[in-house]
Amino acid sequence: MAERLVVVGGDAAGMSAASTAKRRAGDALDVVVLERTGWTSYSACGIPYWVAGDVSGPDALVVRTPPEHRKRGIDVRTGVTATAIDLGTGNVTTRAEDGTGDSVGYDQLLLATGAKPTRPDVPGADAPGVHGVQTLDDGCRLLDWLGASDARRVVVVGGGYIGLEMAEACVRRGLDTTLVDLAEEPMRTLDADLGRRLRVAMEGMGITVVMGAAVEGFDTDDGGRVRAVIAGGSTYAADLVVLGIGVRPRTALADSAGIALGDSHGVRVEPSMRVSGRDEVWAGGDCVEVWDRVAAAYTHVALGTHANKQGRVAGLNITGGDAVFAGVVGTAVTKVCELEIGRTGLTRSAAESAGRDSVSATIDSTTRAGYFPGAEPMTVRLTAERRGGRLLGAQIVGGPGAAKRIDVCATALWAELTVSDLVDLDLAYAPPFSPVWDPVQSAARALLSDVH
Amino acid sequence: MAERLVVVGGDAAGMSAASTAKRRAGDALDVVVLERTGWTSYSACGIPYWVAGDVSGPDALVVRTPPEHRKRGIDVRTGVTATAIDLGTGNVTTRAEDGTGDSVGYDQLLLATGAKPTRPDVPGADAPGVHGVQTLDDGCRLLDWLGASDARRVVVVGGGYIGLEMAEACVRRGLDTTLVDLAEEPMRTLDADLGRRLRVAMEGMGITVVMGAAVEGFDTDDGGRVRAVIAGGSTYAADLVVLGIGVRPRTALADSAGIALGDSHGVRVEPSMRVSGRDEVWAGGDCVEVWDRVAAAYTHVALGTHANKQGRVAGLNITGGDAVFAGVVGTAVTKVCELEIGRTGLTRSAAESAGRDSVSATIDSTTRAGYFPGAEPMTVRLTAERRGGRLLGAQIVGGPGAAKRIDVCATALWAELTVSDLVDLDLAYAPPFSPVWDPVQSAARALLSDVH
Numbered sequence: 001m002a003e004r005l006v007v008v009g010g011d012a013a014g015m016s017a018a019s020t021a022k023r024r025a026g027d028a029l030d031v032v033v034l035e036r037t038g039w040t041s042y043s044a045c046g047i048p049y050w051v052a053g054d055v056s057g058p059d060a061l062v063v064r065t066p067p068e069h070r071k072r073g074i075d076v077r078t079g080v081t082a083t084a085i086d087l088g089t090g091n092v093t094t095r096a097e098d099g100t101g102d103s104v105g106y107d108q109l110l111l112a113t114g115a116k117p118t119r120p121d122v123p124g125a126d127a128p129g130v131h132g133v134q135t136l137d138d139g140c141r142l143l144d145w146l147g148a149s150d151a152r153r154v155v156v157v158g159g160g161y162i163g164l165e166m167a168e169a170c171v172r173r174g175l176d177t178t179l180v181d182l183a184e185e186p187m188r189t190l191d192a193d194l195g196r197r198l199r200v201a202m203e204g205m206g207i208t209v210v211m212g213a214a215v216e217g218f219d220t221d222d223g224g225r226v227r228a229v230i231a232g233g234s235t236y237a238a239d240l241v242v243l244g245i246g247v248r249p250r251t252a253l254a255d256s257a258g259i260a261l262g263d264s265h266g267v268r269v270e271p272s273m274r275v276s277g278r279d280e281v282w283a284g285g286d287c288v289e290v291w292d293r294v295a296a297a298y299t300h301v302a303l304g305t306h307a308n309k310q311g312r313v314a315g316l317n318i319t320g321g322d323a324v325f326a327g328v329v330g331t332a333v334t335k336v337c338e339l340e341i342g343r344t345g346l347t348r349s350a351a352e353s354a355g356r357d358s359v360s361a362t363i364d365s366t367t368r369a370g371y372f373p374g375a376e377p378m379t380v381r382l383t384a385e386r387r388g389g390r391l392l393g394a395q396i397v398g399g400p401g402a403a404k405r406i407d408v409c410a411t412a413l414w415a416e417l418t419v420s421d422l423v424d425l426d427l428a429y430a431p432p433f434s435p436v437w438d439p440v441q442s443a444a445r446a447l448l449s450d451v452h
Numbered sequence: 453m454a455e456r457l458v459v460v461g462g463d464a465a466g467m468s469a470a471s472t473a474k475r476r477a478g479d480a481l482d483v484v485v486l487e488r489t490g491w492t493s494y495s496a497c498g499i500p501y502w503v504a505g506d507v508s509g510p511d512a513l514v515v516r517t518p519p520e521h522r523k524r525g526i527d528v529r530t531g532v533t534a535t536a537i538d539l540g541t542g543n544v545t546t547r548a549e550d551g552t553g554d555s556v557g558y559d560q561l562l563l564a565t566g567a568k569p570t571r572p573d574v575p576g577a578d579a580p581g582v583h584g585v586q587t588l589d590d591g592c593r594l595l596d597w598l599g600a601s602d603a604r605r606v607v608v609v610g611g612g613y614i615g616l617e618m619a620e621a622c623v624r625r626g627l628d629t630t631l632v633d634l635a636e637e638p639m640r641t642l643d644a645d646l647g648r649r650l651r652v653a654m655e656g657m658g659i660t661v662v663m664g665a666a667v668e669g670f671d672t673d674d675g676g677r678v679r680a681v682i683a684g685g686s687t688y689a690a691d692l693v694v695l696g697i698g699v700r701p702r703t704a705l706a707d708s709a710g711i712a713l714g715d716s717h718g719v720r721v722e723p724s725m726r727v728s729g730r731d732e733v734w735a736g737g738d739c740v741e742v743w744d745r746v747a748a749a750y751t752h753v754a755l756g757t758h759a760n761k762q763g764r765v766a767g768l769n770i771t772g773g774d775a776v777f778a779g780v781v782g783t784a785v786t787k788v789c790e791l792e793i794g795r796t797g798l799t800r801s802a803a804e805s806a807g808r809d810s811v812s813a814t815i816d817s818t819t820r821a822g823y824f825p826g827a828e829p830m831t832v833r834l835t836a837e838r839r840g841g842r843l844l845g846a847q848i849v850g851g852p853g854a855a856k857r858i859d860v861c862a863t864a865l866w867a868e869l870t871v872s873d874l875v876d877l878d879l880a881y882a883p884p885f886s887p888v889w890d891p892v893q894s895a896a897r898a899l900l901s902d903v904h
Binding site for chain 2: 012043045046049054055060061161303304305306308309324325326327328329330331332333334335342344369371372373401403404405406407408410411412413414415417421423424425426427428429430431432433434436437438
C-alpha cells in the first residue's frame with residue numbers, strides 16, 4: 001500500500017513539495033493537498049500589479065490550477081480547511097466550506113499554511129473595508145469592494161513592500177491615496193536616508209505620505225464599514241483601507257498540535273525542512289522561520305522565492321532525498337514608479353544596532369555609461385566589517401536597471417566575499433549596461449580605505 | 453628631487469595609473485604621459501554608439517581632457533609618440549607630430565600602449581576606406597569618410613563585439629550593411645547555436661549576414677580607395693569597410709626594448725602589473741596579457757573595465773602600494789538591437805575543446821514574471837564540472853534586462869561556487885524583476901541531476 005503525504009496549504013511551498021514528491025515517488029506515494037481557498041500555486045506577489053491593472057486577473061497569477069495538479073496525480077482538495085492535527089495518530093481534521101467535517105490520515109505531513117497580514121490591535125481593525133492582500137481571495141475581495149463601493153479614497157497602512165506596491169497600484173487606478181506609517185521613512189528595511197527617496201518618489205506620483213504616525217483606530221459608518229483611519233492624532237477619510245504592516249506566520253494549527261515555534265512565531269525547521277524532533281512532519285514557506293546567514297539568527301521572511309525553494313527541498317527529502325535549504329541573506333527588490341530599490345544583508349543602521357564593527361560607503365553613479373542615452377542615477381551603499389572587510393550588506397536605489405544588480409552583492413554575501421574581492425570581480429561592462437567602473441565596484445572601492 | 457614616472461599611452465590604463473600615482477605621491481613624483489593622439493581618458497567602447505548617433509560626438513566619450521589632467525599636475529604631452537625605450541639608461545625616445553625628436557628619462561615606466569585592430573593579411577587591406585575603430589581618431593576618420601564619400605554600402609568584417617556593434621550602428625544610420633565572418637555563426641565567444649540567435653536578430657534589422665566566408669581581398673578603385681570586399685568567393689560592394697576581426701596588443705615598442713611578451717603578444721606582467729624581472733617597468737591595459745581564472749591560462753582581453761582596474765593597481769604599486777590585479781573570468785556583454793548577450797567563463801564548446809569533464813544545461817525563461825508586462829524571453833546556458841559541479845561558465849541571450857544578470861555567474865565563478873550553491877542563492881525576486889525562480893537558478897537546477 002502506498003504511503004500518504006498530506007500537505008496543508010496549496011500555494012508555493014505546498015504545491016512545490018507535492019509536485020516534487022509525486023514526480024519522484026509516483027504510485028508509491030499518495031499526495032493529498034488541503035487548501036482552504038479555491039486556488040493553488042499562485043503568485044500573491046502579483047496582487048498589487050493586478051490591482052494596478054498591469055495583470056488582467058487572478059487567473060494570470062496562477063501557475064497551475066487544481067485540475068492541472070490533479071491531472072498529475074495529486075489529490076488537491078480545495079475549500080478544505082485543516083482544523084486540527086493529531087501528531088500521535090497521524091491524523092488531520094478538516095472542515096469543508098459547507099461545514100462538513102472529515103479527517104485524513106498521513107504517513108508524512110507538510111505544513112505550508114502561509115502567513116496572514118498583521119492587523120493593528122486597535123478599534124475597528126476588523127471592519128468591512130479593511131483589507132489585507134495575502135491570498136488571491138483577498139485580491140478578489142479588495143477589487144470587489146472597489147467596484148461595489150465606488151471607493152475614491154484609499155488609506156494604505158504600512159510603508160513596507162506591500163504597502164508601497166499597493167499605494168502605487170491605487171494611485172495608478174486614479175484613487176486618492178494616502179500612506180500612513182509609524183516609521184521615520186518608508187521601507188524600514190533600508191536606511192532612513194535612502195527610504196526618504198522612496199517617499200519623495202511616492203509624493204511625486206501624487207501619494208500623500210504621512211510618516212511618524214501610529215494608527216490609533218478605524219472610524220466606521222452606521223453600517224459598520226470603515227470610513228476613516230485615525231493616526232498620529234489626525235483623521236484620514238477612507239473608503240478602503242489596505243493593510244501593509246507586515247505578515248505573521250499562520251501557525252495556530254501547528255501551535256495547537258504542539259509543534260514548536262520560534263521567536264518569530266514561525267515553525268522552527270531543520271535545513272532539511274523537517275520539523276525538529278518529528279521524523280514525519282515537515283514545514284515550508286511563509287509559515288516557517290529561516291536562518292539569516294548574515295545576521296546569524298532565525299527570522300521570518302515571507303517571500304515566494306524562498307517558499308518555492310523550501311517546497312522543493314521538502315519534496316525531495318520526503319521522498320528520500322538529501323537536500324537542504326541553506327538560509328537567506330535578506331535580499332529583496334521592489335519599485336515605486338520608475339524608482340527601483342534593492343537590498344540584501346544588513347543596512348548600515350542594522351549593522352550598528354547589532355553592534356557589528358562595520359563601515360559603510362555610499363556612491364552615486366549611473367545605470368549605464370554616463371554618456372549613454374537612458375543612463376539613470378543609481379546610488380549604492382555597501383556595509384562591511386571594518387576588520388577584514390567582509391561584506392555585510394548592500395542597498396541600491398536608482399532608475400530602471402538599478403535594483404537587480406543587488407544580486408551581485410547577494411552572491412558575494414553568500415560566498416562571504418570581502419569588499420576587496422568585490423573590487424576585483426570581472427563584472428560585465430559595455431556602455432549600454434554599465435559605467436566602466438560598475439557602480440557596485442565603485443562603492444566597494446570607496447570602502448577599501450576604511451577596512452583593515 | 454622628485455622621481456619621474458613616464459606613462460606611454462593616455463587612455464584608460466595609462467591615465468588611471470597616472471592619476472592614482474599623482475594623487476598619492478603629490479610633488480614627490482613627476483608624472484609625464486606620452487600620448488600619440490590628441491585625446492586622453494576616453495571610452496573607445498563608445499565609438500559604435502557615437503557612429504549610431506546615440507552619443508553626440510567624441511567629446512562626450514572623454515572622461516577627462518588633457519587640460520583637466522594637467523590641472524591635476526600631470527604633464528600630459530599629446531601628439532607625442534614613444535619610438536624607443538632604452539631600459540639600460542631609463543630613457544624613452546619620442547617623436548612629435550611635426551617630426552621633432554626628443555627624449556625623456558624615467559625612474560619608473562608604465563606601458564599602456566593599448567591594442568590595434570587586426571588587419572587581414574590580404575591584398576588591399578590598407579586601402580583608404582578600410583577602417584578600424586580603436587581610438588577616437590579612428591572614429592573621427594570613419595565619420596569623416598562617411599560624410600565626405602557619401603558612402604551608402606558598408607561591409608563589416610568580423611562578427612565579434614565590435615563587428616556587431618558597428619554593423620548595428622551602420623544600419624541605424626540608414627546604410628546598406630553587410631557583415632562578413634569566417635565562423636559558422638557570429639560571436640564566437642558564444643556557443644554557435646546561441647550565436648545563431650544574434651544572426652537572426654541582425655537579419656531582422658536588415659543587416660545582410662554572410663557567415664563561413666573568409667576574406668580574400670579588398671578591391672580598390674582607380675584612386676586606390678576600397679570599393680568591394682572579396683570573401684568566400686563572392687564580391688560585396690563597399691564604400692566603407694569596418695574591421696571587427698579583433699585586436700592585437702600594441703607591443704612593438706616593448707618588444708624592441710627587449711621586454712618579454714606572452715603567447716598572445718601581450719606584455720607578460722605579474723599580478724602587481726610589474727613587468728617580470730624589471731623592478732621599474734610596469735604595464736597595463738589592452739597591451740598586456742591577463743590571467744584567466746577559469747581557463748587557468750594567460751589570454752588577451754581588450755576591455756576598458758580591465759584597463760581601468762589595472763591602471764589603478766599599477767598606480768598604487770608604483771607609489772608603494774600592495775595591490776593586485778587578480779585576473780579575469782571572461783565576462784562580456786553587448787546587445788544587437790533589443791537582443792542582449794552576456795557571457796562569462798567557458799562556453800560548452802570551449803569546455804569540451806579543453807577536455808574538461810563538463811555538463812551543460814540550457815533553459816528558457818523570462819526576464820520578469822511571465823504574467824508581468826514587458827516580460828521578455830531569456831535563455832540561460834550554464835556549464836559546470838561534472839564532478840563536484842563547480843561552475844565553469846554561463847551564457848545569457850534575451851530581451852532587455854537579461855544580459856547584466858551574467859554578473860551573478862561572474863561572481864559565482866570568482867568565488868568558485870557550484871551549481872548547487874547557485875540554486876541556493878538568495879537572489880532578488882519581485883514580479884517586475886524576475887520569475888519566482890530566477891532564470892540563472894532555473895538553469896542551475898536543470899544541471900543538478902547531471903553533476904555528482
